[in-house]
Amino acid sequence: MRISRRAWIKCGLGSSCQLPLMLSLLGVGVGCSASAGGGRAGHSGGSSLTPTSMPGGPSAAPGGLSSTPAGAGTLGSPSTVPTGPVVIPVGAVVGPTMLRRLTNLEYRNTVQSLLGSTDAPTEELLSDSLTDGFDNFSASLTVPPAAGTAYAALSATEALKSLSVPACAAPMTETECAQSFIVSFGKRAFRRPLTPEEVAAYTALYADQRTRADHAAGLRQVVQTMLQSPYLLYRFELGNAASGPQRALTPYEVATELAFLLTASTPDDALIAAADGNLLTTPVELEQQARRLLSLPSARVAIQRFVQSFADIQGLDLLTKDAAVYPAYTPQLRSAMQLETGRFIESVLWEGDGAYSSLLTAPFSFMNADLAPFYGLPDPGRGAELVKTTLNPTERQGILTQASLLAAHSKPGESSPVKRGKFIRVGLLCQTLPSPPPNVPKIQPPQPNLTTRERFAQHSSDPACSGCHSLIDPLGFGLENYDGIGQFRATESGKPVDASGAITGTLDIDGKFTGGIELASKLATSLEAKQCLSLKAYRWAFGRTEIDGERPIVNSMTEPLAPAGLDIRELMIAIAKSNNILFRTFH
């Protein structure tokens, strides 16, 4: 809500602060006053979901079904779905049809997979921009002219270097060979069978090039075009046009949804075969495929990216610190911090129970020769290799106390209770805060005789500012045992660090705490925190913010998983078999 400038009041030193009034957003508002919080949501225990066992492998058989060309108006996709009106399940809230351009990661993985290359494409693409920490929001994913140039350059490079042209031998003519290639490569590139018209168009493209060059060059022309085709660049979520505004996605669109959600890449052969067999229509079928996909190495990359985006630690390799304050923060240490967190997430998700609560409470991390001294732990003695190591239980526990996250949520020359508190409030609890008003009171620069907490105390004491900052700073104060690069400190400016903090305005974890470990443990028990992770996973999965009515759906996915700490893998399964994988509303 807008707070009129007329409502600003003076808060000392001639500055003005916005009078913090109540915020409300989608029912998860946080009041900036001391009485914030609103009603406490009751949350029943719910039965914990028992994961079904992983199926042995792909069972879909493409046989038997004829590929009928689609009618006009459906994306050239031979559809096995009835073309009548689609009935969306009762209670479902279905998002809009969209065209989502692949992210750079997805595109590179796709090209690599299509060309059977072991090396990812190295040609540069236009960098994806972030929306709330995520790089895959649909609105940001367009093909502006500068990107078009980049795709063209990458396609040219890859078509030239990576394609092994299938041999063409009698009795097949070159044209027949080309057609066969177009049909098979095209289906993988476009993630659906090509229509006869498309086969004809690409055959003509081949033939045109063949008048100028040899057979192989003709096929390269096909590949070069398909690698920058809108049918490859965009994920189609259009469904069958004949159905009217309420639509079921085609089986190939569903396969595409699953593949990019869980593997950040194009559907594999088994998934396309399942689409061929129209075996992606029920939650059971979706779950089978989702579990299979999650067992693939590519799923680790995809889910890792989500967790790192959630923790807002992308781009750490560009994070700089004031070298005069933090001489220990070398590029080597920075890199080791980043690798530590990546390895840790990998370990919890794929070697452990996969739970969000474990990310917050794990008593171990991964150390090497650079990190161990920084953490005050014995060098595992294996050089740069990361070795699983038990942490000092009085200093560290889980991802919230890892150097990468703490350094990313600090200032260049000091820690930042405000940044850290805001990250917890907004990033980990999905609450909203107003932006700071003009002319905020200045925080005193670091001084030899004052602790960070003492310098930030004005926020808590000035009545005009304390409304909002009482929601932020006490969270951040609890992390004051970690300096601006995440190193543990028992004292600051010659005084013992006061790491006592408090949480207010939450559904279920209000209260006092001391230190990052206790804070992390509280968050690990919070349903609100788990709902927040689920909400962000849902946004990430569908590339948009939620629409009216979706938060309860996300909460209902969270509830059965919450008692066991919210297994992120199971959350992905729940999303993968949700109605938004199957249905859309056309606008």
Added chain:
Amino acid sequence: MSQGLMKRRSLMKQLGAAAFLGVPVFRSAFAEAQASAPLRLVVFHFPSGVSMQSLGADNAIDGSTWNYNGILAPLKELESDVLLFNKVTMPTADLVTTINELEGHGAGMRTMLTGNTNQSENSYGDATSIDQMLANAFGTRTQFGSLQLGVITNTNGTRFGRRICYNNGTFIEPVEDAQATFSRLFPNAMAPALPTGSMTADPQATALLLAEHAAGKSRLDQLRAEVTAIKSIAGADEQSKLDLHLTALRELENSLPKVDGGGGATYQGVSCQPPNVANAPGAKGVLPLEASADYMADLGPVMQDLLYQSINCDLTRIATFQWMSTGDNAIYPFLGIDQTHHTLEHGWGESAAMKGMYDKIQSYLLNQMANFIKRLKATPEGTGSMLDNTAVLICSEMWGNHGHEELIALVAGKAGGAIRTGRTLDGGGRPHSDLLLGLVNAMGLNVTTLGDPKFLTGPLNLA
């Protein structure tokens, strides 16, 4: 040199350098056909206004004018070519600010060049910025309809930080990769130039060039047919996204190797030269909060050089250039600035030290922009300079107090005589959409409305 550039270079070797030799980048035929010199619009955005005193008066909040005594000092010598605006208000931004989660920063960005008041957090309605209005009308006259360049726009602050350009609701973000921009603008500049006339003397090279052109044309014809087919079945919200894609394909086609009629590898015009980007910092991803962005010092001038040559070589006549993002969260130690721009814009009123840092960085930005304008002025065109046929709009999405009471704006250049410079124009409280409309009219686009008509009273007369 970036890896990407190296790759592209080695690719050319593989393809056969001859295919790329001797391809001229030429001023468009349209330009030559026109009786008078082409008009051009360049928009510079810099973030979050200026501190009040630095406007040039003691306290500009009520009634004072901005002049060349303060932060505009770098433009003092250009005074006769500059039109300053006073008391042009920004009511659209105040309205848009009411959106949940969308505070003044984002509101200013989305309405600054559009006058649009769409209040949906995740949709921009039919917002179209003035550069895109002109590109939609005149963009096909040049190889690139419009350019969007920037420097340090990708800090991990607000999602709205890099969005000043919109075409029917789809935003186009700036590119700050110097090497990629160079490759795109001057794809043929990486091969050594042939002596004039050698094209015709080398039939083999000519044949290769023709073949490359034909192959590229075939690919693009197919891609265009596909995007067009998708447009016919995609929803209303996706149409402008696909239109943007079609623009990309059209510009790719413009960039295909061409066989010049015997002209050889010279660039049109004495001063039209592909800039040197070899020493520019390589492409960067999203900057984390509080990161040092000292590479701005090296990147900024190179990006402005690319901007200048894109105009000078008539590759485009419409460009936006974004210096940093609104709510910029980087620090700039090379200027002695150890607090983020966002912190400074909120806090400049608190201490002389903070104001000093804030003014220093804003002065630095204005000085850079002044350098660009001086270059246009030093480029002869017709009986005058290129600046005479250009309008350079410099503006910011916020006023100095973090609000939108006024639009910080000035125009350099006479737009072929449609703009009378060397003065200050008192807007008398009129909405900034009037200024935008006056500007597009001055650029030869005869429209009578723009943005939200509720906040438009008519074109501001710039003549």
